[in-house]
Every structure is written in structure tokens, then in C-alpha cells.
Amino acid sequence: MDKEIKSFEEALEEVRHKEGLSRRDALKIMGISSAAVLTGGVSQAKAATEAKASGAKGRVLIVGGGLAGMSTAARLMRQADGLQITVVEPNPRSVSYQPGLTLIGGYEWQPSDILYQTADFVPSGVTWVQDKVVEFDPKGNKVKTAKGKTIEYDVMIVAGGLELAFDKIKGLEEVGTLYTLGQNEKAAQILAKGNAASLYFVDGAVQMKKNLAAFIEAAKSGKKVKGIYTHPNTPIKCGGAPKKILFLTDSNLRIKGGRENAELVFYPNGGKMFGVPEYHEAILKLFHEKDLKYHYKHNLIGIDLDKKIAIFDKHDRTKKVYDPDLEEEVEEVIHETVEVPYDMIHITPPMKAPDLIGKSPVGSSKGFVPVNFETLQHVKYKNVFALGDIAAVPLGKTGGSARKQYKVVVDNVIAVLEGKEPKAKYNGYTVCPLITEIGKVMLAEFKWADPANGDYHGVVAPSFPLDPTKPRWIYWLLKVYLLKPMTQYGMLKGLA
Numbered sequence: 001m002d003k004e005i006k007s008f009e010e011a012l013e014e015v016r017h018k019e020g021l022s023r024r025d026a027l028k029i030m031g032i033s034s035a036a037v038l039t040g041g042v043s044q045a046k047a048a049t050e051a052k053a054s055g056a057k058g059r060v061l062i063v064g065g066g067l068a069g070m071s072t073a074a075r076l077m078r079q080a081d082g083l084q085i086t087v088v089e090p091n092p093r094s095v096s097y098q099p100g101l102t103l104i105g106g107y108e109w110q111p112s113d114i115l116y117q118t119a120d121f122v123p124s125g126v127t128w129v130q131d132k133v134v135e136f137d138p139k140g141n142k143v144k145t146a147k148g149k150t151i152e153y154d155v156m157i158v159a160g161g162l163e164l165a166f167d168k169i170k171g172l173e174e175v176g177t178l179y180t181l182g183q184n185e186k187a188a189q190i191l192a193k194g195n196a197a198s199l200y201f202v203d204g205a206v207q208m209k210k211n212l213a214a215f216i217e218a219a220k221s222g223k224k225v226k227g228i229y230t231h232p233n234t235p236i237k238c239g240g241a242p243k244k245i246l247f248l249t250d251s252n253l254r255i256k257g258g259r260e261n262a263e264l265v266f267y268p269n270g271g272k273m274f275g276v277p278e279y280h281e282a283i284l285k286l287f288h289e290k291d292l293k294y295h296y297k298h299n300l301i302g303i304d305l306d307k308k309i310a311i312f313d314k315h316d317r318t319k320k321v322y323d324p325d326l327e328e329e330v331e332e333v334i335h336e337t338v339e340v341p342y343d344m345i346h347i348t349p350p351m352k353a354p355d356l357i358g359k360s361p362v363g364s365s366k367g368f369v370p371v372n373f374e375t376l377q378h379v380k381y382k383n384v385f386a387l388g389d390i391a392a393v394p395l396g397k398t399g400g401s402a403r404k405q406y407k408v409v410v411d412n413v414i415a416v417l418e419g420k421e422p423k424a425k426y427n428g429y430t431v432c433p434l435i436t437e438i439g440k441v442m443l444a445e446f447k448w449a450d451p452a453n454g455d456y457h458g459v460v461a462p463s464f465p466l467d468p469t470k471p472r473w474i475y476w477l478l479k480v481y482l483l484k485p486m487t488q489y490g491m492l493k494g495l496a
């Protein structure tokens, strides 16, 4: 930690000059004072939360001990005295720092920079059951685990995250369905046969770094090469990550050489760069400035790893057809299959809630856990809540959203256990620190436009008095130096 603070201090000085900010403003922007995680402020924050302790009693079951689940357990321990809290989580590395995967694939981080042990982050007083929930009985207030244990609860919090459904892409059936933090060397090796990789799992991020190095060497040797980057037709965690690795490829090529020989092309399923117009425009401008190409409305449906050909469902045109029910002509989307040869591909796979949860009585036909968007209380079961990537709420599936949601869930769980109505509300806030080059990040913060009137579109919501569409060095520092300790020593301790 001392080493991190020293190198942070040096870097802060350098970047402060580049941004023309006072040291005070720079520190404020980087959230040091509020996060209070690097300087011993933790104990003050702890005292503040403990002062608010509730006398609520009951058994709280948390399904999924990843970022959202474990942070919720930690905060519940701080806020209430009389709770028996159980976290069911199979993975011994579940709390590891997933946002760091981008820095493994496209920068200098190693898996050891992001992987840590679940056991080290189980809050004192919380019971960790290293197992998996396989059956939900929300009417009977109980679940069953894979090892045959029945756990009863008064309140259940579902925080099961997302799965990576590579096997929905033809040609990748053997890769299967993965978890980001599982041990997936074989999956990475299968992808590597076709110069393919994915930041979305640890071994895939390591492979991405290798593929990128080979791609740069080929470009430097004078060979014309093509790198392609996909974004699927499902909700994904960190919607910015597919573009971050594209920008990092561009940046690495500019620093190491060979950029003039590389064609870099983005193939998103959607028709925009970002859901919030201001960020969409800013990213589009960067694409033009950096000579990055893009083809909207292309969904990766297959891949021939041997021949290095990506197969897309291209759906960017419509035609008029007669609808006999409406008795008029309507627009119908034309689907065409197109093949794109490549030298390197980054795949963002389709994602879904784990079937054991999504298809259970607490799930929904769409696979996510249906909750009131603001209180995060289940739409059917008043003693069930969901948060993090698995919750069916509009907009971002990020650690930044979970950081706002977990405080809402804690307050509302305590309210329910005290026999009150849940009053705390999530406002849709999320944040995407979009790396635009090595040394620069656009801190794309946004929230719902007007939830009181049912408008859940994203609007810009900057925390700092600076143009949020401008990539800045200061936010690179935030991303590379501060967000990890804030997560480890702030959020996972139930504080930040």
C-alpha cells in the first residue's frame, strides 16, 4: 500500500500540471477525502455508520458473494446489530476486481493485481457457505444448495451476477458458458487458436495481451492487419469495455509502432456508441480523430476460428412488407449474414443471468430478477431484494451502479425487518471510466432522467465540475490507482 501511495503522489503531481488543477481540486476530484480509504479515514467513516446502528433482528441470506453481495453483507453488519447474515458463494476468488481486466488485456496489469481471496473479505460475524444455491422456494422462505443444505431466511438478497454465454456463438460451443472469475484456461486456449480473446474472463484477458503483442509485431513488420471488436445483442456488464480494448489497441500501436498498418473496426449490435447522447457524440468524435472504423447493427453469431472469419447478423436495413392484421405496410428489419475476415478479434460474449436463478421462481421470463427499479425490492416477494448485474433495472451493469445500489438495499432490508415500508431509492446512477488511450479516461457518469415520471433514459450526471465528455489524465489516475483500493477498502468493507 505504501508503494501505491508514493507512486500515486508522484503521478498526481505530474498530472495536476497537465490538467491545470490545484492540488486541492485534484485530490477532491479523485475522491480521496470522501472515500477516506487510503489515509486512515476508514475508522471515522466506520464510527459514523456504527452510530446509526439498527436493532433489527432476523436471518438474512445473500445469494452470491461477489462485489455486490459481499459489500451488502459488510454494510449490513455495520448498520444493524441483531442480524444473522449468511452468504452463499461457491467461488474462492469471487470478490476480485473485475474492472482491472481491461488493464490486464491492454495495459501492464497482471492477474495478481486483481485476484484476491473471498475468505479475506468475508466480514467478521458473517457466515460464508462455500456452495451454490440450486433451488429457490420464495413462498417457503428457503433455498437448497448443491451440497444438499436447506437454508431458511427472513430476508433474501439475490446478487448472482452474470454468466458469459460464449456457447451461443456458433463455433464456440466448446468454450461453453463461463464466469468472469472462474478458472478458464482451456476456454482461452480454444479462442487463441483463432487469434480470438475476451477481456470478460481472467484467462481471456491474459490471452488478449498476448494476441495484442503479436498483432502489434505483425503491424510493425509492415504487414497490413485487421483487428475487430464486437458488442453483443444482450445486456452486458461494463458496456464500455468493448470500446476500451479497441482504444487501448489503438494507443498501444501508436506508442509501439505499426498503427499505419492496422485497420481497427468496431462491430456493435446497437446503432449508437453510447446510450447517452453527449457521450455518444464525444466517442464518435474520438473514432474519427483516431481513424477507427465502425459498422452498427452487427451481431456476432458465429466464428470460424481456423479460417479467422467472424460471422455477423447484419440488421441495419429495413423493407416495407404488408401486414394482413393491420392491413397496411410496415417496416421489417432485413437480416443478412456477413463474413468478415480478421487477423485479431476481441469478443464480448452474450451475457445472461445464471439459469439457476433466472429460470427459478425469483427470476423472470427475461432471465433477470425483477425488482422495483428504485427500491430494488422484488416485484412479487416483499422479503426478497436483488442488486448488481442480475437485477432487472434499466441502464448500467457496473460496479459503480452496485456501489449506489447496495446502500439502498441495506436501508430497505433493515426497514422491512423493522416492519416498515422500504423508502430508500436508487436513482439509476452508473459510471463507466472509458479508457480512450493509455493515460486518458472519459469518466462517463449518468443516471435516470426522471424516474418519478417513469423516464429511465440516461442523462449526464457528473460528480465534478468539469466537462465529463473530455478524456482526462486525472481520471486515468483515478482508474489505475484509486478505484481498486476504493473497492477493496471502501465498498467491500461496507463503507464507500
Ligand SMILES: Cc1cc2nc3c(=O)[nH]c(=O)nc-3n(C[C@H](O)[C@H](O)[C@H](O)COP(=O)(O)OP(=O)(O)OC[C@H]3O[C@@H](n4cnc5c(N)ncnc54)[C@H](O)[C@@H]3O)c2cc1C
Binding pocket: 063, 064, 065, 066, 067, 068, 069, 088, 089, 090, 091, 094, 095, 097, 098, 099, 100, 101, 102, 131, 132, 133, 134, 159, 160, 161, 162, 179, 180, 199, 200, 201, 237, 238, 241, 354, 356, 357, 387, 388, 389, 390, 397, 398, 399, 400, 401, 402, 431, 432, 433
Ligand atoms: C472486463 C470488465 C470490465 C469492467 N469494468 C468496470 C468498470 O470500469 N467500472 C465498473 O464500475 N464496473 C466494471 N465492470 C463491472 C463490474 O465488475 C460488475 O458490474 C460487478 O462485478 C457486479 O457485481 P455483482 O456482485 O453483481 O456480480 P459478481 O461480482 O460477478 O458476483 C456474482 C457472484 O454470484 C455468484 N453466484 C452465481 N450464481 C450463484 C448461485 N446460484 N449461488 C450462489 N452464488 C452464485 C457468482 O459465483 C459470483 O461470485 C467490469 C466488468 C468486466 C468483466
